Amino acid sequence: MRDHSALWQEYSKTNSNESRDRLIARYAYLVKYIVSRMPQAAIPGVDYDDLLGYGAVGLIDAIERFDVSRGVKFETYATTRIKGSIIDSLRRMDWVPRSVRQKARQIERAMADCEGPSGRPATDEEIAESLGIDRDTLDRWTWEISMASYASLDELVAVDDEHDAATLLDFVSDGDSPDPEMILETRELHDALADAIDSLPERENLVIKLYYFEEMTIKEISRVLGVSESRVSQLHTRANMRMRSKVTERAGVGMPAGDYPFYG
Numbered sequence: 001m002r003d004h005s006a007l008w009q010e011y012s013k014t015n016s017n018e019s020r021d022r023l024i025a026r027y028a029y030l031v032k033y034i035v036s037r038m039p040q041a042a043i044p045g046v047d048y049d050d051l052l053g054y055g056a057v058g059l060i061d062a063i064e065r066f067d068v069s070r071g072v073k074f075e076t077y078a079t080t081r082i083k084g085s086i087i088d089s090l091r092r093m094d095w096v097p098r099s100v101r102q103k104a105r106q107i108e109r110a111m112a113d114c115e116g117p118s119g120r121p122a123t124d125e126e127i128a129e130s131l132g133i134d135r136d137t138l139d140r141w142t143w144e145i146s147m148a149s150y151a152s153l154d155e156l157v158a159v160d161d162e163h164d165a166a167t168l169l170d171f172v173s174d175g176d177s178p179d180p181e182m183i184l185e186t187r188e189l190h191d192a193l194a195d196a197i198d199s200l201p202e203r204e205n206l207v208i209k210l211y212y213f214e215e216m217t218i219k220e221i222s223r224v225l226g227v228s229e230s231r232v233s234q235l236h237t238r239a240n241m242r243m244r245s246k247v248t249e250r251a252g253v254g255m256p257a258g259d260y261p262f263y264g
Contacts, residue, residue: 008068023063024056027078031055034082037217051086058085103141106131108241121201121242143230146237189247196246204239207232 004026011019035051062081066074110130114122122130128138197208203225210216210224218236222229 008074011063012068020060020063024060027059027063027074028056030075030078031059031082034079035086038083038086050089054086054089055082057089058082061085100144104145104241107138107141107145107238108245111242112245119199121199121204123201139234142234142237145241146233192247193243196243199246200239200242204235204242207235208239208243211236 004023007019007022007026010016011023031052035048035055038051058081059078062074062078065081066077107127110127111122114126114130124135124138128135131138133141197205200208206225207221210221211218216224218229218232222232225232
């Protein structure tokens, strides 16, 4: 944002459509980048151009609400708003079959039951046995969930480390600076998420780190691991399910199962 401070200052002073449109054009790449990395972009029946449109609505909302004086990077703030807009739009479509939602709930309950007091991650075999199904069926269920799921690490927490400012979508207030209690809750959520990542099985941990921290695509990760893209998607989805369970249990914040998009 440093190179575009003059444009932001102009928009802050004038609030003109012209300066807003210039900002939209400048940051339009964010929408394309985010949509290209979302698994929903590959789902039959979900139009790529529609996703771009939903993301553009989020970008415009971010530009109109952004407060330069808070010292937060616009890209960090806008990313959360763009993803939120896309997810909200997909949620309103309500295209996820009830059977997929039921399978997601069943797997997550089985994960929690198998881990027990030890905190050791449940193996695929243990999860399948708890559900009374075989491994192939568990993999198929997970694939179905991964294609319908909006679950994402970014939806659990997003924090601008440079400015130590909360950007979790549910915690972003309209125009007001975050209060100390909100910042504390977000830090606790951030810590809980870090611990949840560390507790993941090795392959799931690696997928999460390559996808979110190295910003590799599913296709690139599949080449690194020597497995299919569908297998990477399964690992990604299963990791997010484990993390969500651990984060909400420890921090007491975030999205409980009943509020999660594919659990509706």
